[in-house]
Amino acid sequence: MAKDDLSTPNEQKEYSRRDMLKMTALAGGGIALGASGFGTVLELLGNKNGEANAANQSTVPFFGNHQAGITTAHQNYGYLAAFDIDPSVHDAAKIMALFITWTRLAATLTQGKREVNSDNKELPPNDTNEARDLGAANLTITFGLGHSFFTKDGKDRFGVAAHMPKQLTAMPHIAHETLDPAISNGDLCVQVCADVQQVAFHALRNLIKEALGTANIRWMESGFLNAPKGQTPRNLFGFKDGTANVADSEDQKNVIWTGSDEPQWMRGGTYLGYRKIKMIIETWDRDSYSDQENVFGRKKNSGAPFGQRHEKDPVIMNKMPADAHVRLAHGTGKQIYRRAYSYTNGIQPQTGNLDAGLLFISYQNKPQDSFIPMLRLLGKSDALNEYTDHIATGLFAIPAGIKKNEYFAQHLFE
Template sequence: MTKIIDKIHNVNRRNFLARATLAAAAIPFAKDTLAATVSKTVHTEASCPDTESFWGKHQSGIATPIQRSTYFIAFDMVSEKREDLIKLLRLWTDAAAKMSSGPAHFDPKADLNQPSRESGATVGLAASRLTITFGFGPSLFDKKGVDRFGLAKQQPEALVDLPHFAGDQLVPEHTGGDLSVQACADDPQVVEYAVRKLAKLAAGIAEMRWAQMGFTGGYKPSETPRNQMGFKDGTINIDTKDATAMNKFVWVGAEGPSWLRDGSYMVIRPIRISLDHWDDMKTSFQEETVGRQKITGAPIGKAHEFDKLDLTTADKYGNTITAENSHAAMSAPENNDGAEILRRAFSYDNGITKIAERWPPWRQVVTFDAGLLFQCYQRDPRTGFIKLFKKMSQIDMLNQFTTHVGGGLFACPPGVKPGEFIGQGMFG
């Protein structure tokens, strides 16, 4: 009996090894097939290539169709040497161009007994439409009256410190920065890898100040993303394919310094949303607050998302059907002297936190530290975000659910050509 059992075990082991060998041999083909299938799906659903060119007239990541994931990070310079700043911008430019062009690879000749120059986190992964966008904060030009890098004369007039808005609860550790870097892609691991790579290159020259990851809802760039509040976010937005509108509202023109022309100003603001409180509201009240229908995104009284907002029609009580202080009405160009900004916002979720509620019984609660990573680009923040939000921060119905907890304003220079580095024109 023992011999029979041993024989059976040997046969089963041989069969197992044979099957394992066949499976192992098939893995490369399976991977290729899967990769091809995924790639085909991405191209079909998104109608976008896997790569976005880093080089060009404008920086990528501004007019680029919004991706699924983002990682924003601000840095402070620890070196006060002009040549170190230039060195860092050169390193960042070169690395960003390489990472945007495709996945990382291990050097087959590398010494395995030494640390690798690549973490391996993106080996075999597609570039996933990775874009990396750089910006310069006001403090890079003048920090408490000190011109560390000889750039004070290059500071644009529009690059100002954002004013304090009603309701702001900005955390200093999550506000400002000398330099900004934002990686966006359709794969969260790709953006995380890119930021880590750039942070490592900054060692000894700049240090990380604050960061925020984000994501979008939805799968097609042609569709408006839906946020955590359940509403479509950013229906009224500048058409990035409309060159006239982009030149009018987004790209810096002759009014700016020469090194910034064809660039833009970026405002970014992490906005914590009381999602628990919001979810307890009646849908009708939510729609009145936003000024749009929840499911379709259509304006109140209309049938389709991109129908024109009705800001004048009154109901039987004499009130406009779109509440005057609803979010949609407050941000509408018609109510802001035609001012427009290019919104490029993401949702975020940092887990949980303990905060004091802003409504009765004003207790300490543990809730989700989640909300909107608001981001917008404009030709001049004084006639863009600052003009719009000064009024909105006071009477927008949505304010009872939102708290601005950080952010900053950064000048994003134009794109670069091979052989140049980002912001090169600043240095004369």
């Protein structure tokens, strides 16, 4: 351990021998060490002196019954990335080794710590260091598995196809979509969110670095979404996004978390539904205020449904135009839990129009009964389609939370 990574003796007392044994056990994992065998040593000692910047220091527990980053209060920045298993990998052992490494890394980074560098200065550093002084900033890391992880070209890839989550399928074709396959789907997904973008990027970057050779990055998207505390954030259309999200834990159980109809290892998990929705911003901006409200079926400022006064008032369907976005979504009678981010990516060179939109992310326990039928209906009839283009898609199984001394998807393999 390099000297400059050792903190004062005072801080070391924060960690008991027992804690360290636990961490060592985790790093060792149920099976052998990570594929690469390096970068296994954690920087155990967090920075306790930076309390001045209280917001950045706040952490979200990594271990728990459900994965963090789903019902966690919406952080300001988010990355969503998908990975493909390297073509040279054919056995589950290598994947398990990666998941152990990822778990160790995620458990470390989300608590505002980082991996320690080797004493051998000829080796590359283990941690990339750009988040060193920034704290955890409510960093969450959420892992998922795509349909193609289980089967590809009709083949059971890693001997776990029999345990595929019940509602996990390849995404069906939806009307009114122009998908780019290179930025859709994938074997694995990782959602990384934090209140400081640099902290989120640092986490994802280090996950990518460790995974290379076992799982390679397929695509990566980044987004932002800001709102005053306790208020529903607005998307780039200027409307509130996520008003109907359930806050009560009993409701969340019904909408988000999977139950006994799933294989044991998948219970207490959920599914991540993803659409990259490009907004035709200039057309929208030239549309009249009243028509914009008609497209949604809600008041632009207050978020109140037509015929009501407050954002959270119940939707009255027949007060809205037949093709209003909210009416159609509400009319399915199904609920999803939205956790979207907005994105911008410069301009489109051919037209000079803005390249911007929404990284639509929703969590639900029965995507085949909610997310997908909703997409189908909206794809056919939504008034919003005139201003949007769905350009990427994905559906991922998000297993239950990871318990201390366990690793991601352990019960799928063991």
